[in-house]
Amino acid sequence: MGERRSATFYALAAFFGLYVLFLYGPMFGIFVLSFQGPDGGLTFPMNGVSLVWFEKLFQGGGIVDLGAAFWRSLALGVVVMLLTVAISVSAGLAFRTRFWGAGALFYITIASLIVPSIITSLGIGLEFRLLDDLVKNHGPDWLAEDHTTWMGLFTSGLGAHLTWTLPFGLLIMFAIFNRFNPAYEEAARDLGATPFQTFRHVVWPIILPSVIGIGLFGFTLSWDEIARSSQAIGEVNTLPLELQGLTTTVTKPDIYALGTSISAVSFLVIFASLFGIRLLQRRRAAR
Helix, strand or coil: CCCCHHHHHHHHHHHHHHHHHHHHHHHHHHHHCCCEEECCCCCCCCECCHHHHHHHHHCCCCCCCCCHHHHHHHHHHHHHHHHHHHHHHHHHHCCCCCCHHHHHHHHHHHHHHHCCCCCCCCCHHHHHHHHHHHHHHCCCHHHCCCCCCCCCCCCCCCCHHHHHHHHEEEECCCCCHCCCCCCCCCHHHHHCCHHHHHHHHHHHHHHHHHHHHHHHHHHHHCCCCCCCHHHCCCCCHHHHHHHHHCCCCCCCHHHHHHHCCCHHHHHHHHHHHHHHHHHHHHHHCCC
């Protein structure tokens, strides 16, 4: 016979349920309201059900140029993801051996997690403005004549996002290699494998699921980033910045449809990454 649950269990369960509702309730409310009819508003009850607000967004004649903002954010997120993976894996391999300045380099990298995001964005923006002034006032004529700014999506914006994603990637790689058994590499070298062959055929397949996780971190953190983009992105806006700018001016469910579209991309990337990790685990088990 099973034991009866105590009153404390039900009280804690109810508290947890209320916490989950408080945490995710607004998000699901936005998802539902984005499917309102043409005469719908920003609050319940819903006035009809349709996809009209999504159609307006993708037609490009709505509240924002969704196509341009979407592709800017997507391109930036993919580049940030690839660079985060490449630099994090390289740094993880480098930190397996002691070298001069390793401690200082580590703390400098992690420090960006401590500094407020808006301060980091302001600093990067100021750095590029000073660089622009230096080029205009003291640069060669052929460069200064047509120079406007070096701030942009893949310059200052990319650097700002990497200050957010690289520390996470580096910490994950440290955790991976701290529990990595070097006997696998020693066995490969004993069999005549070169360092590159050892990494490709031994190390890489073992760490690949975690590397996919680093890529997931890199993309989703970049895709949703606002504070570090606000002062360092240049003249264009990413999709989250467009959404933030609309929160005080839009009076129709367009903004809910935009938020739902952003969230859908995030969930798609997450589930695709989880599926890839699961597939790799099954292939490894089959071998």
